[in-house]
Amino acid sequence: MTPDLLAANERYAASFRTGDLPRAPARRIAVLTCMDARMDPAKFLGLSDGDANVLRNAGGRVHPDVIRSLVISYELLGTRDVLVVHHTDCGMLGLSNEDVRTRLRARGVDATHVDFLPFDDLDQSVRDDVDALRGSPLIAGDTRIAGLVYDVHSGRLRQVV
Template sequence: MNARLNPYGLLGLSGGDAHVIRNAGGVVTADQRRSITISQRILGTTEIILIHHADCGLATFTDDVFKRQIEEEVGIKPDWAAEASTDPAEDVAQSIGRIRSDPFIPHTESVRGFVYDVVTAQLREVQA
């Protein structure tokens, strides 16, 4: 979701080379797993690369406070988690685990995760 990160340029890809799924925090939720499953089972992809980034907005709040603020404003609490996190490498490792344990995603042997440093524009691979 972050506009500072250009996955195509960062990985040397052209349009059409990859399916890019973006969301706040790069969190792997049921919807992202659904999209990956479709990408692999219907469209033939086999590799997954996760890129989270340093200086993420999700490190600036907690889920509980965020949900409480929304509930105070609109009268109901969201039925989803923002999954705020202060450690992007830990979050990448958790995301890799979610993908690898999903029985519907057929190709999990090539799942790699990285943290992008928004200051240096460098990728650091996370071993999970």
């Protein structure tokens, strides 16, 4: 960790004013999106501290740990809307499990049992993840689930589901 990060935090904490926010997200929203460094859900959705639970991983894909977090978000924190946001120029787009497994094999690791959840069709990956949530018995039936694509070149969202 570079010292400039700690210095930046010192400056942040010096003017920090939101230490009394409740744990439950004020907007009752959970966002599942990619870890891509070019996109910040707070910025592109106009969210403030305390507004939403944001879950991020490679691709913004649904997997068991995402379901786990969404159960906690709904049951304990009261969120009722889930936004699944994938994006253009995603590193997971056009990748294959074999690409990743080959890299790991080069350092002696067998990852044949791991699905890295790459995809070939952006809109379809959004539909698949929305369907995966809707099909999960752990996700409450009254959860509103939307699927969107974020364009990293324009900053614009497009609704798919």
